[in-house]
Amino acid sequence: MSTGLAELHEKARAALDPVHYDYYAGGVGDEVVLAENEAAFRRLALLPRVLRGTPTRDLAVDLPGGRLDLPVLIAPTAFHRLAHPEGEVATARAAAAARTVLVSGMASTVAIADVVTAARSVDRDASVWFQLYLQPDEDVTACLVERAERAGCTALVVTADSPVFGRHRRDAEHGFHDLPSGLAAENMRDLPGGPPGGVRDIVMSPSVSWEHLDRLREATALPLWLKGVLHPRDAELAVGHGVAGIVVSNHGG
Template structure:
């Protein structure tokens, strides 16, 4: 930990440190959501409406926090969710995030809209741990040649899985960005994965395209292009989860894009149980959205998630103190989750079960009967 960041025990403190150092325009880009930001708030508020019934006298002296997922093993059930433009938060950007993830022996899902090319991100992770797993997040492009080129770059870089974000047929409308007039990156920064793609001039960039024409057929084509495990992110409806499993995905990510796409969507944790039931154990399910503590991790796992993704807190750590700040976020989540697991009488994540989750104020005695 650098001298510039005093020890802190809650992620909210890192958030406040980040707010103090970030350009207000860039802070609002990271922190903001779509529309009236109802879903943005509900992602966190929904966790506060849930509680865990602990089990007692179960004889657990130590705990194993690790989980195995298609694409890599995590030493704690927390992966770094894909987020864009890390160099807005810190000059080093994504390589700092990658090194912290590798040191914690967890997975970074590197965003397609990264300000550092995927090859350099993976190299940064592997400089810490030669076996580090980095996944590549992908928006399916209407031009399938562009999609294929991005997939090949991820493969050459050594990525161990692809995460297809499927909840963005169009861009979300962000009032904070519109108020600031924030529509382009500052000079010297770019979405580096979009260089030298089909249709771009030599050394030039293509825009990331969102298109409502992108369909299951594009996912089928992607499945034919690569042998990497495919995760489908942005699933909220159980029927879509079933369709994805039928098409050979390796895992599902329940997510409403951090409240950045539709303000009509449910909180991610509220959508989780139905998706878990629909998948019925055929593939693992990850919950991404609203996780702000190790206790939240425990609740999500009790509802059937194999792991959780964390996005904004990682950006706050990165802005507050670079690689050391990201490491602090992961350390806090690890410590808090381990503590929650111990209090619930658990030895490993599988000991957290749905019958332990209750709604606050809904009558615990009746639920236990």
């Protein structure tokens, strides 16, 4: 039994290929923001209440897109099969067992339909959200959204803080630029404009705008979350554009 996050971190470091560990653990540039994020997390503290007169505690929270038995969910990350043979299938089952939400990444090494199926093999009411980068080719975005809807996802999470790919020093030092043979971003397979069975690249584009978000909101009935919001004015704009919620984050540093 682990005693805390630091021990889990060290167990992960010991179990992973060093190249893949650095892919997960590294940040961009000189990793200044990554260090600030870790320091900020350590400063977080719980402020308990006393004498509440309730023998049991209920940590459940209802959010647009699902109910969580505890107010912690699994944020979207890429390429889980670098860490475990079952990849996002294992993550989905774990999230469902904890009765919380997995936000399944667009760059998943398991297709979203299989991720949802895995979660609901544990809990038939499991909520799985789909993380999405708005693509310059809106036909590609529409196809991805349709797949998420058809799979049974209960919310969409649009990542808005990545107009370009960051420069990751650790990946460059290792020469890690692509997935090993046999692994792929399976959600990007068989999309408009690509060859049959082919896997399209995920495109980051600085041209994506609030108008793209508006068109997405009009095209789906799923609750829409916006991830990567830091500026208060952008939070206000997000509410004005009809999002169900925002995720205050900086892509992990």
